[in-house]
Amino acid sequence: MKNEPIDSKSAMSSQVRLTNTLADLPWWLLIVILFSLLMMISFYTDGIYNAIFEFIRGGIIVTIRVTLISYAIAMILGLLTGLGLVSKNPFIYNLATLYVQVMRGLPILVTILYVSFVITPWAVGQVNSVGILLADAHILGADNILAKLGDRSAGLNIEFEVRAIFALAISYGAFSAEIFRAGIESIGRGQMEAARSLGMNYVQAMRYVILPQAVRRVLPPLGNDFIAMLKESSLVSALGVQDITQLGRLYSASSFQYLKTYNMVAFVYLGMTVLLSLGVKIMEKRLRTDGA
Amino acid sequence: MELDKKESIIIIKNLDKRFGQVKAVNNVSLEIKSGQVVVIIGPSGSGKSTLLRCINYLEVPSAGDIWVDGVHLARNTKNINIVRREVGMVFQQFNLFPHLSVLENVVLAQQVVRNRKRAEAVEIAKQQLTRVGIPEKANVYPEQLSGGQQQRVAIARALAMNPKVMLFDEPTSALDPEMIKEVLDVMLNLAKEGMTMVVVTHEMGFARNAADRIIFMDGGTVIEDTTPSELFANPKHTRTKMFLSKIL
Numbered sequence: 001m002k003n004e005p006i007d008s009k010s011a012m013s014s015q016v017r018l019t020n021t022l023a024d025l026p027w028w029l030l031i032v033i034l035f036s037l038l039m040m041i042s043f044y045t046d047g048i049y050n051a052i053f054e055f056i057r058g059g060i061i062v063t064i065r066v067t068l069i070s071y072a073i074a075m076i077l078g079l080l081t082g083l084g085l086v087s088k089n090p091f092i093y094n095l096a097t098l099y100v101q102v103m104r105g106l107p108i109l110v111t112i113l114y115v116s117f118v119i120t121p122w123a124v125g126q127v128n129s130v131g132i133l134l135a136d137a138h139i140l141g142a143d144n145i146l147a148k149l150g151d152r153s154a155g156l157n158i159e160f161e162v163r164a165i166f167a168l169a170i171s172y173g174a175f176s177a178e179i180f181r182a183g184i185e186s187i188g189r190g191q192m193e194a195a196r197s198l199g200m201n202y203v204q205a206m207r208y209v210i211l212p213q214a215v216r217r218v219l220p221p222l223g224n225d226f227i228a229m230l231k232e233s234s235l236v237s238a239l240g241v242q243d244i245t246q247l248g249r250l251y252s253a254s255s256f257q258y259l260k261t262y263n264m265v266a267f268v269y270l271g272m273t274v275l276l277s278l279g280v281k282i283m284e285k286r287l288r289t290d291g292a
Numbered sequence: 293m294e295l296d297k298k299e300s301i302i303i304i305k306n307l308d309k310r311f312g313q314v315k316a317v318n319n320v321s322l323e324i325k326s327g328q329v330v331v332i333i334g335p336s337g338s339g340k341s342t343l344l345r346c347i348n349y350l351e352v353p354s355a356g357d358i359w360v361d362g363v364h365l366a367r368n369t370k371n372i373n374i375v376r377r378e379v380g381m382v383f384q385q386f387n388l389f390p391h392l393s394v395l396e397n398v399v400l401a402q403q404v405v406r407n408r409k410r411a412e413a414v415e416i417a418k419q420q421l422t423r424v425g426i427p428e429k430a431n432v433y434p435e436q437l438s439g440g441q442q443q444r445v446a447i448a449r450a451l452a453m454n455p456k457v458m459l460f461d462e463p464t465s466a467l468d469p470e471m472i473k474e475v476l477d478v479m480l481n482l483a484k485e486g487m488t489m490v491v492v493t494h495e496m497g498f499a500r501n502a503a504d505r506i507i508f509m510d511g512g513t514v515i516e517d518t519t520p521s522e523l524f525a526n527p528k529h530t531r532t533k534m535f536l537s538k539i540l
Contacts, residue, residue, distance in 0.1 A: 193350055194387035194446075198401035198453060199377035208400055212391050 017065055025149045033273055038266050048257055052264045055251045059244035060268060066161065066243060070168035071226055075285045077173030082180025083206065096177065103174030108167075109235050115167035116239055124150035164236035172229055183214035219287065222278035227273050234269070244268055301326045301457055301488055302347060307356035309342050309512075316342040318512035319356075324490065326456070329483045331499040331520070332492045334509035335535060340492045343509070344459050347490065348372075348379045361456055377405055380450030383463040388434040388449070394421065395430040398449045407452065413452075419446035424478050438483040440471030444478055451482075458482065460491040496540060500524065508532050 042213035043049045084096025103111070131146025140146070148154045187210050197206035237246035244265055302324040309317040317339045324330055332340045345351040347358060349365055349372045358365040360375045389397050398417035402408045408416070421427045424444040426437075434442055443463055450458060460479065464472045476498050483489060483502040493499065499506050499520050506523050508516040508531075516523060516532050524540075527533045 187388075188385075190385050190387035191384060191389065194389070195401075196384065197348055197376055197379070197381035198449070199373055199405040201373055202400060204404050205505060208404060209389055213389075216391065254500075 020290070029274075032270065035073040036267070036271065039263070039273055046260070048260050049264060052248075052251055052257065052261050056244050056264065056268065059247040061240055062241065063230070063233055063243040063245075064159070066165055066168065066241070067230045070165045070172065070233070071229050073165070073169035074172035074176055074225075074229070075222070077169060078176025079180050081173060081177035082184060085181040086178060086184050100174045100177050103171055104178075106171070108171045108232055109238060111171050112164055112167040112235055112238060113215050115170070116160060120163050120166075121150075124158065152266040160239040161236070161241045163166075164239055164241050168229065168233060168236070172225060173234075176222060176225055179218050179225065180214070183218035184210055186217055216287065220280055220284045223276070223283060227276045227280070229270060230276065231269065299326075300324060301361055302490070303357075304343075304347070305358040307343070307346060307358065308358065309339070309346060309351055310354045315512050317346065317353075320512070320514055322507070322514070322517075324457075324488065326488050327486050328504045329487075329489045329502050330491070330505045330507060331503040332490065332507045332509060333494070333496075333499065333535075334515075337513035338509040339511045341461050342512075344461050344490060344492050347457075347459060348381055350375050350381075358399045377453060378456045380447075380453060380455035380458040381441070382446050382458065382460045382463045384465050386434075386439070386446045387467070388442055388446055389432050393431055393433055393490055394426075394437070394445050396454045397434065397445060402452050402540060403450070416452050417448070420452045421445070423451065423481075424448045425474070439467045440474045443467065443471075443475045447478055447482075456488065457488045460489065460493065462492055462494070464493065464495055488527045494539065496524075510535070530535075 039049075043053065081096045081099060084092045085100065087093050087096070101190050106114075127146050127149045131140065131149070134140040134148055135142045135144055145156065150158060151158050184206075191209055191213070192205055193207040196202075200208070233243060234245040236243055237249060240246065242250075248265035250259050252258045255261070300323040302322070304320060304322040305315055307320045319341060320339075332344065334340045340455065342351055346353050347360065352367070361378055363375050365371060381487070388394075389400065392400060395414065395417055398420055399410075399413045402413035402416060403410060406413075418427060418430065421430055424447050426441055426444055426448075429437060429441060434445065437445065437517050447458075447463075463479070464475050467475065469493055472495070476495060479489070479491070479498065480502050491498070491503075503520045506516075506518060506520045507514055508523065508527075508529075510531050515529050516527065517529075523532070524536065527536055
């Protein structure tokens, strides 16, 4: 009775091993690679794909630029807000919570539209009125930069790309704030106590003891946020910013090559996100083996 | 009054600490002289750890006053940091900084808090690691050490700040039995060198050998405050007798 399962296992072992090996293969990656190969082949055999790629190539740079700058600002905002969320100061805590709740409750597209068409014109108007006030008081000249801000002919127009970057940054700042908060709270209370008992003040303890550990722990989720940001940056096409999506829309609308254009658009996004998510996976694995 | 505070390095007056409805420390007054080794014993929940943690303000007292080395502790951040700098603390769970090597654990606060130059801080760190008997572990990370070694690093980390008082909060309670001695030996040496120590522990052997004074606490109050030989030979209170009969 005891030997039976072992026997049957050894008899099936080669078959079992094959099944296990097949099950362990990263099938999703194989499919992605296969898809990529098919696309690559099409690029060489089909001139239209080539033309599409040439057309949207500039968009790749815009997409990457928008993503990188928004993400960098979002990280700074997120870290500061995350610190606010764990703060014992009720004013700071409430301010941080208000920001997070409002931004997380808004669709990102709405935030982008709101920032671009409401907040930016309003802010520019405020700056203008300050500039005019200062000009009237003869502190600055009539043509000072504050009064002229937003004036297209003076070259001071605030580009839609800048507005979009700001909107994405404040949206993602709220998401990453929650990640930073969770990271900080995951560090045991004893760490703060040990740092404080050595005479460090709160800021020093955060800076040298808590944050280095917390940030390490939240690197994978922050990496995932970066991938999400790359995808979400396609929303800036709603403002006419010429990223991958917008250029794809323009090309398909004028050429009626919808299938091939969006194939190419999807392929470019997938290529970037799959590579990035592999990077995050490797990072996760490395952090885990380091015992962090 | 001022003179009094100079003689005693720690003065506690009518200290209360409540957690909600529970009075963890109930009207405790104590004076600890410089160079004294004071062991606090008592059943769990007797408020001994809470009392210790009030001395460097890790717990904020509900009422009462504390002076450490003449500095009055109040809800005043500056005083608290001045006091903490002079008071070393060793925790039950070691609380080493896992992202830093052993050496950096000992160096960090010296640079950040004492503003020592890097070279000087490293030099002192190495001395302290030698003092606790593990100079060869300077470049490994805390997780690679045994519990006893980690606790010795924690002691070295506190000593590197040149504290006037060392507080020990059950320093051997989280250790495997065979590692308790190496930590107690370090503490015994410290006591011999004249360090002022306040130790919350269940190690009666240490109390007997090293303590100048032993305090038995129960229900948040000091029941007995005497010498170890007196306490172990003829405890005055029934509660003390009951406690000792259970652990000895």
